[in-house]
Amino acid sequence: MRHDGFDALLREHAGLLSRIAASYEADPALRDDLLQDMSLALWRALPAWRGEAPLRAFVARVAHNRGATHVLGQMRRPAGGELDDQVPEPRDGPEGHAENEQRRMRLQAAVRVLPLALRQAVTLAFEGFSHAEIADTLGVTAGSVSVRLHRAKAALKALLGEQT
Amino acid sequence: MTSHDSDWTQWGQLWREQPAADPSRLLRQVARKRWRMRAMVAVEALGTCVAFVQCLRMYDIASWRWRAWGGLMLLFVLAMQALYLHIRRGTWRASGSDVHSLLALTLRRAQAGIRLARLNLWSTVALAAFTLLVAWPELEPGRWEADPRLRLTLLMQFVVNTPLIVALVAVCAWYIRRQKARIARMRTWLASGHDGGEMG
Numbered sequence: 001m002r003h004d005g006f007d008a009l010l011r012e013h014a015g016l017l018s019r020i021a022a023s024y025e026a027d028p029a030l031r032d033d034l035l036q037d038m039s040l041a042l043w044r045a046l047p048a049w050r051g052e053a054p055l056r057a058f059v060a061r062v063a064h065n066r067g068a069t070h071v072l073g074q075m076r077r078p079a080g081g082e083l084d085d086q087v088p089e090p091r092d093g094p095e096g097h098a099e100n101e102q103r104r105m106r107l108q109a110a111v112r113v114l115p116l117a118l119r120q121a122v123t124l125a126f127e128g129f130s131h132a133e134i135a136d137t138l139g140v141t142a143g144s145v146s147v148r149l150h151r152a153k154a155a156l157k158a159l160l161g162e163q164t
Numbered sequence: 165m166t167s168h169d170s171d172w173t174q175w176g177q178l179w180r181e182q183p184a185a186d187p188s189r190l191l192r193q194v195a196r197k198r199w200r201m202r203a204m205v206a207v208e209a210l211g212t213c214v215a216f217v218q219c220l221r222m223y224d225i226a227s228w229r230w231r232a233w234g235g236l237m238l239l240f241v242l243a244m245q246a247l248y249l250h251i252r253r254g255t256w257r258a259s260g261s262d263v264h265s266l267l268a269l270t271l272r273r274a275q276a277g278i279r280l281a282r283l284n285l286w287s288t289v290a291l292a293a294f295t296l297l298v299a300w301p302e303l304e305p306g307r308w309e310a311d312p313r314l315r316l317t318l319l320m321q322f323v324v325n326t327p328l329i330v331a332l333v334a335v336c337a338w339y340i341r342r343q344k345a346r347i348a349r350m351r352t353w354l355a356s357g358h359d360g361g362e363m364g
Contacts, residue, residue, distance in 0.1 A: 017185070
């Protein structure tokens with residue numbers, strides 16, 4: 001499992017890891033570093049996985065832990081409350097693909113603005129994790145997950161408004 | 165389906181459509197980092213071996229004072245290693261594998277890091293003071309003024325060790341300040357049960 005297994009695991013979950021990294025870091029170069037750190041953390045943690053939780057949940061847990069420590073390690077407090085001005089507004093017109101890309105970027109930026117606790121819950125929910133799985137991954141109760149997701153929905157609604 | 169659920173489904177779909185990193189490139193980067201980590205451990209081990217051999221060499225080439233200093237340095241290295249292990253108790257493994265437990269572990273590690281930095285700081289000061297005390301006879305102007313070789317040795321020691329000590333003190337002070345700020349943020353977040361606190 002150590003090398004071939006890890007390579008296969010990384011190939012299978014590269015998308016999940018990329019998205020979790022994107023929820024913690026806006027700068028592409030720093031995000032790339034964070035993604036590598038998450039992968040390394042996963043490589044170190046993998047021998048501890050005993051199959052008690054689904055592998056996907058285990059990967060998400062390790063990645064979120066690394067992401068959270070990345071945020072806590074930052075000296076400056078990331079700007080909150082408003083979306084980055086550089087994120088383009090979606091445009092009307094036939095360029096459906098470009099518009100979709102812009103909407104995705106706005107969603108990414110909005111998720112990054114959320115407080116850490118809400119951000120973790122919401123990214124896991126977007127990945128299709130159940131409330132119970134999110135609770136298990138974050139070490140909180142299912143009730144707390146519901147509260148977080150409710151707050152996150154309201155916050156995302158406010159941040160994205162009619163653009164969704 | 166309510167508009168709220170519809171938003172949620174739409175967001176989830178949009179989120180999952182994000183482009184993923186190239187797994188092959190990621191694997192190469194991770195492999196490089198793993199080798200760098202191994203190289204770092206090898207360099208640290210080599211450094212310890214060199215320091216150990218240098219202490220042993222003291223027995224062949226130096227006076228009884230410096231032989232005693234070398235012996236005490238060996239004990240000092242062992243004592244420091246024991247203290248490092250003592251301080252790091254409870255920082256090896258989290259009580260659980262959820263994010264909350266792992267962050268609590270990160271908090272304990274940051275606290276242990278501060279204790280280690282303080283230990284390094286004060287042990288360096290104590291080591292420098294003790295070494296100066298042992299070197300006192302060689303530091304008398306009458307000795308080094310008459311002996312060009314001793315003068316060169318003392319000058320080299322001063323030129324090499326002074327910046328190292330100043331750098332170590334500066335790095336430890338910076339590290340302690342950084343970890344304290346980090347601990348304050350983590351405590352706020354953990355105390356709030358990380359239930360929608362304001363941590364970015």
